[in-house]
Amino acid sequence: MDPHPSPLDPLPEGAGPTRPPPASARAAAAPGEGHGALTWVAAICGIFTLLIIAGNLDPRAFVLGALLAVFPVPIYVALALWVDRFEPEPPRTLAQTFAWGATVAVLAAVCINTTAQTVAEGIVGSRAADFFGAVVSAPVVEELAKGLALAFLYRELRDEFDDVVDGVVYAAMVGLGFAMVENIQYYGAAVEEGGGSSAVTFAIRGMMAPFAHPLFTAMFGIGLGYTRERMRSARRFWAPPVGLAAAVGLHALWNLATTSDSWFLALYFVVMVPAFVGILVIVYLSLVREGRVIREHLAHLVEARVIDADELECLCIVRRRLRASYDAWRAGGTVRWRRRRELHRTASELAFHRWRVRRGLSKGAEADALREAAYLRRLKALCRMTAA
16 A cells, blocks of 8 residues: 655646655655665576476476466456555555565475475385475465565555555465466476366366465465554454464365365365455455545545545445546546546545554654645645546
C-alpha cells in the first residue's frame, strides 16, 4: 500500500494527477530503494537457477518449458492483485517480491533440498530419501525460503503491510514467482518424455493447481497480517508460527498426494479446494473490515465538508468504487478515470494512515501530522478537480 502522499501543493485545474512523493517521504519508501545489492543478488541467483534447470534438460525442452511456465503468469498475477481493491501495493515492491520467489527462494530450495536428500540417501536409501525430500525437506525448506520474504516485508513495510489482504497479496507474488521457475523444470521434463506427458503435466500444474504455492504461502501471510491488524491482542504472537505450520502442512500433503494418482484427486477436492475457498472468504471479510476502517477514519471529512456522505459510501464499498471509476471514464476518458482512481487511492491512504497511528504505528507526532496534512491537502485538490 503506497505510503507516499502526493506533493503538498494542489494541482492546477486541468492538470493530470502526478504521483512523485516529496523528498521527506522517500525515507519511508518501499524496500528496494537503496537496496541495489539485493537486486544484484536476486539476478545472480536467477541466473544460477536457470543454468541448473537448463543443465538437466535439452535446449528444446528448456525453451518450451519456459514458455509454458511464463505464459499464464500475467493472468494469475492480475487475478491475485485484483483482490487488493482499497489500497493497492506499490508495483515496485510487488515486482521485487515476485523476483525473490523466482530467484533467491528457488535457488535456496534447490541447494538445500538436494543436499538434504543426498545425505538422507546415504542413511536410509534412495526410495526413503525420495519420500523424505518430497514430503519433509521440500515443504519445510521452500516455505521458509518464501516466508523469509514475507517476514522481511512485514518488518520493513510498517506503512504498507497493514492486514490480512496485504499478507495474501504478497504471498501470492512470492508464490507465483517460485511456481513459475519450478514449472520450467516440470514442463521441460514432460516435453522430453513426449507423448501425453506434457499435456497432463500442464493440466495439473497450469490449470488444476496454478495457485498451489500461493495457497501454501498465503497461510503464513494471513498469520502476519492478523498480527499486524491486532497489535494489542495476546493471540497475535501465535498467528505467524501457526500460519507457517499450516503452509508447511498443506505443502507436505500436496507433495504426498502427487506421489499417488489415487490420492491426488481426493486431496485436491477435499483439502485444497476448500482451503482456497477459505482464503477467499478470509480476504472478503478483510476487505469488509477495510471498508469499515475507511468509513470510521474519513467520517470527519463529511462534517468538514471535504466530501459528502455519498462520496464516503463510495469510498467504503468496492463495487461503488468500480462504478465511480467507470462513470469517470465514460464522462471524460482516461484523464478523468485517472483522477478518480487517484482520489480513491489518496482517500484510502489517509484513512489507513490514521488507523496505523491509532494502533501505535507512529513515526512521531510531528511526522504523523505532516503526513496527514499532505494527504488531506491532496484529497481536497482532487475533490475540486473531479467536481469540475
